[in-house]
Amino acid sequence: KARAAAAEAERARLREEEAKAKAKAAAENPAEVKKDDEGENGNTTVTEEGPVSLQETKPKRTLPPLQVFPASPELESQFAIMLHEVMQQTLAAEGFEAASFGYEGKRFKAVGADTQGLRLKRGDNEELLPWEQVSPSLLAAVLKSIKLSEGPPQIALAVIACNAKDFEIAGQALATLIKTSPELRSEAEIYFAFKQDRDLPAEGLLVFKNALMFPADKANYERLERIKDALDELKKNLKSTTATMEKKREPLLDELLGLGEEARKPTVDILIEAREDAIKRAEKTTGAAKDTKALDELKRELIKRRKHALELIFDEQKWPYPYGPNNGEVTAEVLKRVEAVREIWENPASYKGKSSRKAEDWFELIRLIGEYLPKFDPAGEWHDNEMEKDLEYLNSISNKSLNIQNHAIDGQEKTFIINAKKITDWNDETEAKFKGDAKAPDAEAWEQLRITNDYRVMMGRLPMKMNFKLFWAAKHHSQWCVQSNGGQITHDSPGGPRGNNVPERCAHEGYTSGTGENIHMNGAGPSALSSHLAWLTSSGHHRNILNDRWTVMGNGKFGTIWTQNFGNAAEDKQNTESRGGS
Structure with missing residues (x-):
């Protein structure tokens, strides 16, 4: 009751200060106040990178707390205390000034907060964003980046995150609250269910992985967490061609295929990036064969294969004219030996790849990526499968470097x-x-x-x-x-x-x-x-x-x-x- 009374007194004081500020502004600039009352004012931060909007489509007043509708007077009073701490800049000591966060695809730094609003910085530009223009999603992003103390700040973060429909942040905040204030668990669960418009199960909610959640959401949470881990594993895996990594690669890709829609686009992005990296590495590996030593090696192998083929072609005992008893078998062997010569003559990179494990490994990785991209993106919405062109290009630059037809060893x-x-x-x-x-x-x-x-x-x-x-x-x-x-x-x-x-x-x-x-x-x-x-x-x-x-x-x-x-x-x-x- 004492806290509730204190909260009500604080709200009254804030309303009085707000009324005085508004009256003063009206006296100084009536036109601006009228625009503000009509909800037409907006705020845009201009940086060296161009205008950046720090608000949603329409500015919404999310503070003071009477407008966020907590589930009970107890939670509301705790939120009022949190608001008071923010406005008195007591959060600065907890890391507010060091907070850096992402919002709408851009990075910002929280400089501080006072009764006027949030002070944000991007690049060299600093901007004061009035509280009435701070959306729930923006405030949640700011507070998430701050190492908040336990207790009231966690309640505030949960309330703000719920209004921003970010129930992951809200669940984490409420789990932290329950850890230190177990007596508030019932209130927290009721509020969490209410904000999601879901029935509270008879057994209540559970705390799993430092987050409050519905029992039915646990499996999905574990799946999403596994997607994150698997994507991290895939990034590391695709940067290596060791036998150990190769052995894990396809099972990992197959697992991601089975983890649902959320895994598809991120996997495609990783595969595309890995393909570009593999092409660059393959270029270096195959291009290194311009030196005489590598060409000498190829030419000696070519001469060896020629000799092997000519021996059988001109052996009139093993391959008589017009036909011998095993003509089909011998003819097939002749053509096989001829193709072995042709492999080095027309496509030296194919042999170079076999003699250079690195080159062949990168070629194989490009082929594998080309095989899996359509599986993750059948409609081709996020990628263009360029595998055949990539391999053709690599072969062309490799064969140009390995000009075996004009190379002499004596x-x-x-x-x-x-x-x-x-x-x-x-x-x-x-x-x-x-x-x-x-x-x-x-x-x-x-x-x-x-x-x-x-x-x-x-x-x-x-x-x-x-x-x-x-x-x-x-x-x-x-x-x-x-x-x-x-x-x-x-x-x-x-x-x-x-x-x-x-x-x-x-x-x-x-x-x-x-x-x-x-x-x-x-x-x-x-x-x-x-x-x-x-x-x-x-x-x-x-x-x-x-x-x-x-x-x-x-x-x-x-x-x-x-x-x-x-x-x-x-x-x-x-x-x-x-x-x-x-």
């Missing part, structure tokens, strides 16, 4: 690279020079030559020059097979107008040196690439393509048949001379 390799470039340049210049010439090889023939030469160089063989005579020999033979041999392929052409076999047909066109031939039929119409791939599955044709005796080639397609003719003697300028198809 003088012999330097000579090979120089000579290969000269032949390739000659072919490119000749194709451009004779483009559109009816007597020259067509575009398909040049494309087939490029595919064949690219493969030869990858396997350590010099490319071949285009020979116009051999082009016409191949073109005419494809035509003869379609028109005069029932569409069937054959190396012999008895009674043919241009000769009975490969040497005779080539000689008819003017090429008299040693020759060889590949021929392929595809009922749907062969392409330069499909014919090439088909020849690689046949022992004799494969050996022909990689025969290091050949220095020139001509090839031609007609209908469903494609023919290649090889020659062992380059004719220099005469390579472009021919009968022109006659």
Whole structure:
């Protein structure tokens, strides 16, 4: 009763002071008072970062305490005492002046409080915010940042937090109150239930994790707490590629998937940040391979794989022509060894990643993030899944750094690279020079030559020059097979107008040196690439393509048949001379 009487006396004094202040303001500036009475006044703090509103949509009077409607006179009187302490600045000694808090996405510092209002600071700007413009949510944010004493201040914080609908802060404040004043537990529980418009369970409320809460909320509280902990674990996990962290990563992500909607957006944000970090780390790891030592290592591995593939390709006992007893098995092994060469030749970063655990680990993390982002955000509301582009980009910069195709580890390799470039340049210049010439090889023939030469160089063989005579020999033979041999392929052409076999047909066109031939039929119409791939599955044709005796080639397609003719003697300028198809 004594406290209630004191509280009522304090309220009367405050009302009297407020009336005097208002009368004085009216005398000095009647227009401003009228605006204030109409509720039109507002307050905006201007900082170097622009205007920052410190109030809600409409200013609301939340103080003095008669307007917060506590649940009982006992709580109301305690709140009045708290208000008196705030206005007399007694909270300053408890840390008010050091309080820093977040509100509406910005950081503020509480400088103090007096009968006029709260003094807040942001950056170098300080602002007095009158009490009538202090919203419950703002005051709760301020008081939460202060280490309040037990007793009345906790009641005040609970009341303010409840009015701000922040029941987490309110529950923490009431739990602190109950700890020191257990006699107020019943009042606190009734008030807490009343403000949430919930029935108070018969067994009452419980204090769990230093917060007053409903028994039914305990599981949800534990879930939300686990989300926070799991998100912290995920942040740490994604910064490491150790085996221990990798083992925990997917189970942790799967757990977050099952923790509900509240976990999804924060997880997406963490994954996006981790993806950017992983890309930067992968860039450093793969980019470090520009040094000669790393390229030497790659080149030695390439040479080793080439040798391994060529041994089987040219083994006529294990891979006879046309077929052996286990042809399918041996052919599969040949193609496997060829792909091992191609891996380093076309995508050296893939091997570098395997030889450098760090690079491969970061690549794998990027793939994993790309896999989980759509699971957390199926609609793509919070992210763009750039995994494929990220990996493609990393491969491109890695392969550019690892330019294995132009790297030599000794003088012999330097000579090979120089000579290969000269032949390739000659072919490119000749194709451009004779483009559109009816007597020259067509575009398909040049494309087939490029595919064949690219493969030869990858396997350590010099490319071949285009020979116009051999082009016409191949073109005419494809035509003869379609028109005069029932569409069937054959190396012999008895009674043919241009000769009975490969040497005779080539000689008819003017090429008299040693020759060889590949021929392929595809009922749907062969392409330069499909014919090439088909020849690689046949022992004799494969050996022909990689025969290091050949220095020139001509090839031609007609209908469903494609023919290649090889020659062992380059004719220099005469390579472009021919009968022109006659």
